[in-house]
Amino acid sequence: MEKMKNPVDVYTPGSRHMVGDGFPVRNIFPSHDLTEAISPFLLLDYAGPAEFSPTDRPRGVGEHPHRGFETVTIVYQGKVAHRDSAGNAGTIGPGDVQWMTAASGVVHEELHEQAWAKDGGTLQMIQLWVNLPKALKMGAPRYQTVLNDDIPQSNLGGDGGVIRVIAGEYEGLKGPAKTFTPVHLFDLRLQAGHQAELNLPVGFNTGLFVLSGVLVLNGSQKVGEAEMALCDPQGTQVHLEATEEAMVLVLSGEPIHEPVARMGPFVMNTEEELVQAVNDYRAGRMGHLD
Ligand code: MN
Secondary structure (H helix, E strand, O other): OOOEOOEEEEEOOOEEEEEOOOEEEEEEEOOOOOHHHOOOEEEEEEEEEEEEOOOOOOOEEEEEEEEOEEEEEEEEEOOEEEEEOOOOEEEEOOOOEEEEEOOOOEEEEEEEOHHHHHHOEEEEEEEEEEEOOHHHOOOOOEEEEEOHHHOOEEEOOOOOEEEEEEEOEEOOEEOOEOOOOOEEEEEEEEOOOOEEEEEOOOOOEEEEEEEEEEEEEOOOEEEOOOEEEEEOOOOOEEEEEEEEEEEEEEEEEOOOOOOOEEEOOEEEOOHHHHHHHHHHHHOOOOOOOO
């Protein structure tokens, strides 16, 4: 008998704030201090959906550093441009994902794409931070653009839903994003009145974040817009029913059992390493944008 991965709690946004002048976000964690319970994930910001008026000066976040983890940006509506000190640059639009490994350190900017900003429109996006184990925190930065067309998908719950596998694997379907520790990341849509089963590994921490619509999990737990259900890591099976057409991000990963020291854009294991990160950034050792 499969053990149900019963949700242990449902979290509403713990903070609403602007990131730079381009990303009005609702944050689920770390504004809720889930730490061990959601490891290896460190942050979930849901930006928008929000309307932006036309402008010649793209909004967003200017030059800033990261060290010790990965930033994963998933665009649902709008276009976002990125440029970093490792020499990587790219634009992602609806259905695309950018998986940036900051590791030992990059400096980057994240802006609305110029032509898109000129027209204005609706932006809807998620940024997720994924931790790196100690042995990889000071490794080389890496950058992956995962385009919509390269993300495999299959039906979910008959023809009432779709699951897109960004990273990890679902029933033989493998996601194109490379990860350093085992992570499953799925973009899931389920039409109103339809049901589906998800099977996830025992011991993985799993969050089901609802971007829009309403889900009922395991027959009883309701999860609405901008809410995240945290599931029991000892279970394997989640039963989903959409009572309103739902868009869901499923994040599931093997926990990293190491101390977490964090300060703004740096996530390390100790306070000393945070001080080192600040010093390295100030000394220009994370590079600069051209
Ligand atoms: Mn950033």
